[in-house]
Amino acid sequence: DAGVIQSPRHEVTEMGQEVTLRCKPISGHNSLFWYRQTMMRGLELLIYFNNNVPIDDSGMPEDRFSAKMPNASFSTLKIQPSEPRDSAVYFCASSRERAEAFFGQGTRLTVV
Amino acid sequence: DQQVKQNSPSLSVQEGRISILNCDYTNSMFDYFLWYKKYPAEGPTFLISISSIKDKNEDGRFTVFLNKSAKHLSLHIVPSQPGDSAVYFCGRQGGSEKLVFGKGTKLTVNP
Numbered sequence: 767d768a769g770v771i772q773s774p775r776h777e778v779t780e781m782g783q784e785v786t787l788r789c790k791p792i793s794g795h796n797s798l799f800w801y802r803q804t805m806m807r808g809l810e811l812l813i814y815f816n817n818n819v820p821i822d823d824s825g826m827p828e829d830r831f832s833a834k835m836p837n838a839s840f841s842t843l844k845i846q847p848s849e850p851r852d853s854a855v856y857f858c859a860s861s862r863e864r865a866e867a868f869f870g871q872g873t874r875l876t877v878v
Numbered sequence: 879d880q881q882v883k884q885n886s887p888s889l890s891v892q893e894g895r896i897s898i899l900n901c902d903y904t905n906s907m908f909d910y911f912l913w914y915k916k917y918p919a920e921g922p923t924f925l926i927s928i929s930s931i932k933d934k935n936e937d938g939r940f941t942v943f944l945n946k947s948a949k950h951l952s953l954h955i956v957p958s959q960p961g962d963s964a965v966y967f968c969g970r971q972g973g974s975e976k977l978v979f980g981k982g983t984k985l986t987v988n989p
Binding site: 770797799801807808810811813814816821822857859861863864866867868869870871872 | 882884909910912914919920921922923924926927967974975976977979980982
């Protein structure tokens with residue numbers, strides 16, 4: 767298995783632009799997590815899905831952030847409009863029920 | 879509210895000595911505690927976990943201890959190796975599968 771696949775690996779965009787991060791979880795995993803890593807807040811959970819259904823989005827910082835999981839093999843995290851303070855590394859992770867989560871390699875987002 | 883706290887942002891130890899990474903939690907309603915290791919430019923990788931019904935779990939050089947009365951867990955690495963230098967995240971997962979982490983502790987093992 768190729769593991770959790772995230773794209774793009776790096777994204778540089780201008781303030782105000784829309785940004786879409788993509789994630790392909792490991793086949794057979796039914797939970798999917800989106801995290802943001804910053805120096806100040808560490809590894810911060812934004813939202814997680816179980817069986818494609820958003821269960822808890824209390825970590826989403828504001829309405830500019832949205833996430834979808836249209837099917838078991840794909841999820842997106844969208845920021846619109848993007849701001850410089852959104853610059854961070856964004857991780858996607860997936861897991862089977864009651865098992866450890868596997869992380870992708872992350873997307874480094876820079877908003878200038 | 880951060881329900882998992884890693885109060886030490888960094889730790890430095892000599893090769894061959896013990897590394898002890900600490901984590902406190904504020905809520906007991908969780909089933910599992912996990913440790914992940916993260917190298918620069920890579921995603922975190924699972925290291926070891928412990929169920930809340932246990933007080934110790936060991937895997938090679940890595941041992942996690944859980945003190946439920948103190949709401950504290952720790953990761954021991956013995957002996958420490960330079961390749962262990964990384965950021966370590968403490969996490970907890972409850973029945974809803976929600977997985978949250980502390981801010982991480984950067985471990986540096988000096989040769």
